[in-house]
Amino acid sequence: MNIGFIGGGAMAEAMIGGILANKLFTPDEVYVSDHKIKRCEQLHTLYGAQAAVNASTFLEKLDIVVLAIKPQAAQAAIESIVKLVNADTIVISVIAGLTLKSLETYFVQQPVVRVMPNTPVAVGAGMSAIALGKNASEQNGKTVESIFNAVGKAVILQESAIDAVTGLSGSGPGYVFVMIDALADAGVNAGLPRQTSIMLAAQTLLGAAKMVLETGEHPAVLRDKVTSPGGTTIAGIHVLEQKGVRAALIDAVEAATNKSKAMGKS
Numbered sequence: 396m397n398i399g400f401i402g403g404g405a406m407a408e409a410m411i412g413g414i415l416a417n418k419l420f421t422p423d424e425v426y427v428s429d430h431k432i433k434r435c436e437q438l439h440t441l442y443g444a445q446a447a448v449n450a451s452t453f454l455e456k457l458d459i460v461v462l463a464i465k466p467q468a469a470q471a472a473i474e475s476i477v478k479l480v481n482a483d484t485i486v487i488s489v490i491a492g493l494t495l496k497s498l499e500t501y502f503v504q505q506p507v508v509r510v511m512p513n514t515p516v517a518v519g520a521g522m523s524a525i526a527l528g529k530n531a532s533e534q535n536g537k538t539v540e541s542i543f544n545a546v547g548k549a550v551i552l553q554e555s556a557i558d559a560v561t562g563l564s565g566s567g568p569g570y571v572f573v574m575i576d577a578l579a580d581a582g583v584n585a586g587l588p589r590q591t592s593i594m595l596a597a598q599t600l601l602g603a604a605k606m607v608l609e610t611g612e613h614p615a616v617l618r619d620k621v622t623s624p625g626g627t628t629i630a631g632i633h634v635l636e637q638k639g640v641r642a643a644l645i646d647a648v649e650a651a652t653n654k655s656k657a658m659g660k661s
């Protein structure tokens with residue numbers, strides 16, 4: 396099965412890395428087009444993908460095409476390829492804010508599937524939400540779900556949920572990288588070397604997340620198992636509550652969700 400990416404940036408690279416690492420596709424089945432020739436050369440060198448500035452060189456070979464350009468570049472990119480995409484090619488869009496309705500005004504015949512992934516797909520730990528367009532069959536959905544399940548977790552939702560997904564898990568790695576960076580600063584502030592602090596911070600977040608996902612316990616229950624009476628953790632959590640860390644995270648997701656909604660209207 397041949398898959399092609401229109402736009403070879405951060406999200407496309409994360410997906411290419413993940414689907415090749417998982418051996419879901421071989422390099423000769425992966426195509427990517429980017430406006431920057433140097434980016435094409437880099438993606439070919441790094442992953443063996445068939446990279447070309449002009450997507451018309453490979454579009455007719457594709458079983459799946461992934462639209463991975465920025466929202467502001469979407470119209471120009473889609474108009475440049477739409478006539479060359481086969482009627483049975485599955486069109487996957489990861490473009491934040493771009494609705495199925497808009498996509499289906501261009502891709503009238505093709506099955507269109509909207510996906511909101513995140514960059515941890517690069518290491519097989521992504522979180523992706525999938526919304527099926529009106530011409531996408533159940534089998535199309537299963538094909539797309541198998542790809543994103545191979546590089547993390549995937550869930551099929553109604554399109555109305557995708558803005559919130561974008562705000563939470565699509566943008567979420569950005570919030571977590573800020574937290575890891577801040578926790579590493581805290582380690583340095585306490586006298587630990589920078590690299591040790593980064594490892595301690597990142598592994599702690601990874602471990603806590605794995606406990607939530609693998610035990611099925613509520614995060615509050617797991618938190619209580621850390622907070623010894625009169626101990627260090629509750630002293631730290633007290634400060635987090637005083638500083639409003641919960642409200643800050645809720646507000647961050649709300650802002651990103653609203654931005655996604657606004658992008659969908661533009």
Ligand SMILES: NC(=O)C1=CN([C@@H]2O[C@H](COP(=O)(O)OP(=O)(O)OC[C@H]3O[C@@H](n4cnc5c(N)ncnc54)[C@H](O)[C@@H]3O)[C@@H](O)[C@H]2O)C=CC1
Pocket residue numbers: 401402403404405406407428429430431434462463464465466468471472473475489490491511512513514565566
């Ligand atoms: N970066 C992320 O964590 C996530 C990004 N997305 C979505 O993925 C899309 C891409 O985002 P990024 O990869 O972060 O952006 P990016 O800016 O890193 O990559 C976009 C690439 O598209 C290329 N490009 C622009 N117009 C083109 C065209 N007509 N043909 C071929 N290439 C073209 C640019 O040269 C650039 O390299 C966006 O719509 C974003 O909303 C979705 C989920 C997560």
Ligand SMILES: O=C(O)[C@@H]1CCC=N1
Pocket residue numbers: 491561565566
């Ligand atoms: O920041 C953005 O717009 C993209 C979509 C979700 C993550 N990155």
